[in-house]
Amino acid sequence: MIFQFKIILKDVGVPVWRRLLIESDTTFEEFHYILLAAFDWMGSHLHEFEVRKTDGTNLPFGEVRIGVNNTEEDVDDGKILDLFMPFSFDDEPIFDQKEEVLSNWFLKEKDRVIYTYDFGDDWEHEIVLEKILNKDPNTSYPVCIKAKNDTPPEDSRYEIMTGEIDLVEPNWKEIVEDVNDLLVMEDLKTYFTDFFDL
Template sequence: MAKSIYQIQVALVGSKPKIWRRVLIPSDMPLSDVHKVIQTAMGWANSHLHQFVKGKKYYAPVVEDDDSWDDTDSIDYKDILVSDLLKAVKDKMEYEYDFGDGWEHTVELEAILPVDESAVYPFCVDGKMNCPVEDSGGVGGYQHMLAVLKDTAHEEYAEYMEWLGGDLDPTYFEKDEINEMFRMTDYGCLDMSF
């Protein structure tokens, strides 16, 4: 049983308006599970590589059958707890997802709370804005896509609508859906596709 609960805010760097989630997690949660929580809370599909960064150290999962792992400076995060990196209120670390698109997130420890025995963790408390679409080209590509979708006469409008399979509401956020997913296997995080 965790000694305390961490209230963290996960915010997508460079997004305007700000895309963020506030989540309660056990202080003894392994980084591998924090990754799953972030994927579900933000709305990502877990289809790309990721890492946590604190100071000048990189924490990532070992990618099986990848000889290049030995050539990295990354630390295998399987035995690293979130409390090993975030120790006091206002401590921060980075979470990077999809190195091609470069989705960078700030993870800030906002509060250290007592464990509520009646609560189920993780728990999404609040947030704003919909998650960007996977493979949309980072923050800049996503902003471009949103601008195109506002102009039905734009030459790329039909292509984006076909790619999306319909409309996209960039303001959509529903914490109850996230909390339902958190009750699923792997906190609702999809299996890695590679």
């Protein structure tokens, strides 16, 4: 199955969103890299997913978190990006993003998850499942089908708050084209980790 998501970057002064079609068996780790591509992030900051509504049911704040679960092997291997992890507390379990797939948590239309990138600037993305579709054999997934406005540059929360950055971009088709130029890459993880010479 194919999930149609609307992903809204919150609290940036103007509407900024992307509409994506993604295969339902995509892992949350793969989804993370898709979101980096869709919102022009570099991947150099912490991130995690927080399930807010699944199977049509609202969940208590902070009950289900999905992110990086590091092991001693990751540290020994020196995997820099795997060290960018949210802290885990006994009362707030983190499910491993490498193992969890979208269809485990997005069960009905309007189910939603918050994706937070960069715990300093706190870029929150509200991910809403709009439709569950049949796979089109003539379409390559993931794909961006619509977008609104530019995304802020990395590490620019202060400039956004003070109105120094204009995100308004009327040419949504150009944004979609730019996003899809990245999404056609076979290995987005390698693309982003190459920034750190891993």
